[in-house]
Amino acid sequence: MCWCYAVPEERYAQHGVRRYGFHGTGHPFVSEQAATLLGRSVSGLHLVTAHLGNGCSATAVRVGVSVDTTMGLTPLDGLMMETCSGDVDAGLIGHLAERPGMDLDQVTPDASSRWWCRPTWNS
Numbered sequence: 001m002c003w004c005y006a007v008p009e010e011r012y013a014q015h016g017v018r019r020y021g022f023h024g025t026g027h028p029f030v031s032e033q034a035a036t037l038l039g040r041s042v043s044g045l046h047l048v049t050a051h052l053g054n055g056c057s058a059t060a061v062r063v064g065v066s067v068d069t070t071m072g073l074t075p076l077d078g079l080m081m082e083t084c085s086g087d088v089d090a091g092l093i094g095h096l097a098e099r100p101g102m103d104l105d106q107v108t109p110d111a112s113s114r115w116w117c118r119p120t121w122n123s
Contacts, residue, residue, distance in 0.1 A: 002068040019077075021069035026051045027059040028066075054082040 003019045004012065011017050030049040035042035042064040050058045056079040060068040070078035080086035096107040 019072045021071045
């Protein structure tokens with residue numbers, strides 16, 4: 001699994017900053033179904049599987065093993081979803097925190113924040 005963020009090694013080691021990924025059982029199932037439909041063994045396939053619904057993620061699967069995912073440390077990272085913004089430019093948080101009437105607590109994303117969990121197209 002490509003679990004490393006592009007952060008210094010000491011940040012990973014000290015704070016556990018890494019990609020975890022989610023939807024873990026869905027991607028192996030889809031990989032197995034694709035292999036069956038193709039009449040091939042999953043161990044001979046390289047796939048990109050997608051979990052699309054209220055929660056969304058994509059996973060690279062090599063010979064039946066997940067090797068990369070669009071999700072990260074939390075489900076907020078990755079693809080835009082029904083209830084989460086997905087990837088947000090890291091500079092956006094600082095930019096918003098500097099705006100009048102805003103502070104860091106108001107713009108720091110978390111899983112329950114309506115600010116980050118209501119994409120514009122879903123307003």
